[in-house]
Amino acid sequence: xxxxxxxxxxxxxxxxxxxxxxxxxxxxxxxxxxxxxxxxxxxxxxxxxxxxxxxxxxxxxxxxxxxxxxxxxxxxxxxxxxxxxxxxxxxxxxxxxxxxxxxxxxxxxxxxxxxxxxxxxxxxxxxxxxxxxxxxxxxxxxxxxxxxxx
Numbered sequence: 001x002x003x004x005x006x007x008x009x010x011x012x013x014x015x016x017x018x019x020x021x022x023x024x025x026x027x028x029x030x031x032x033x034x035x036x037x038x039x040x041x042x043x044x045x046x047x048x049x050x051x052x053x054x055x056x057x058x059x060x061x062x063x064x065x066x067x068x069x070x071x072x073x074x075x076x077x078x079x080x081x082x083x084x085x086x087x088x089x090x091x092x093x094x095x096x097x098x099x100x101x102x103x104x105x106x107x108x109x110x111x112x113x114x115x116x117x118x119x120x121x122x123x124x125x126x127x128x129x130x131x132x133x134x135x136x137x138x139x140x141x142x143x144x145x146x147x148x149x150x
Contacts, residue, residue, distance in 0.1 A: 022148045023114050025098065026121060026132050027064040029057035033131060036144040051142035052099065052135040056121075061102070061130035065119040067112040068096050068134075068148075076104045082133070083125025086118055092138075099133035100124050 024030070034054035040047055057063075071090035078084050084101040102122025112118060123130045136145045 021069075021114055023066055023068050024149065025066050025068050025096075025134050026055045026057075026060070027066065029055050029060050029063055029121070029132070031055065031057045032146070036142075036146065051137075052097070052133040053145050054131045054133050056129065056131040060121045060132075061123070063121040063130075064117045065098055065101060065121060065132055067114055067116045067118050068136075069094065070114050071096070071112060073106045073108055073110040073112060073118075076106065076108055079125065081126045083127060084119070084122065088112060088118075093140075095135075095137040097133075097135035097137070099135070100127040100131055102130075 032053050033056045034050060036050055036053050038047060039050045067088060069088070069090045071088040073086060074089045074095065075087045076085065082099040084104050085097060085099045086101065086104055086106060087095055087097045089095050098119060100122055101119040101124060103120040105120070106112060106118045121130050121132050134145050136143045136148060
């Protein structure tokens with residue numbers, strides 16, 4: 001499994017960043033344990049196309065999950081594979097999705113600013129350990145979330 005280190009932990013300044021800035025979605029966790037695209041599913045063992053990256057780290061369990069961009073909470077809920085999840089709509093046809101959450105701290109229809117705490121990392125659904133599955137969709141098509149971070 002590919003593991004990439006991403007130095008994108010939110011700082012105090014980022015908590016007040018403009019609503020067009022992409023903020024890293026997990027407090028204190030910068031290890032990408034599963035990449036976007038083709039991968040071997042950690043539970044089924046089958047090769048699948050992943051629409052997300054998984055973010056984890058030593059302190060992942062219960063870590064704060066941040067809205068990556070300003071937007072409106074489209075949907076929250078639970079699904080057997082995704083676990084507890086949040087979907088946020090943003091400008092320009094962008095949606096972000098946050099999966100395997102321990103807690104959901106927002107409700108459908110809530111406005112969120114970039115950097116707002118929206119949930120906490122968990123291992124709900126089909127997860128082998130505490131992680132955040134983070135997705136970006138542009139006009140309904142999955143995009144690699146790492147392309148939005150420098």
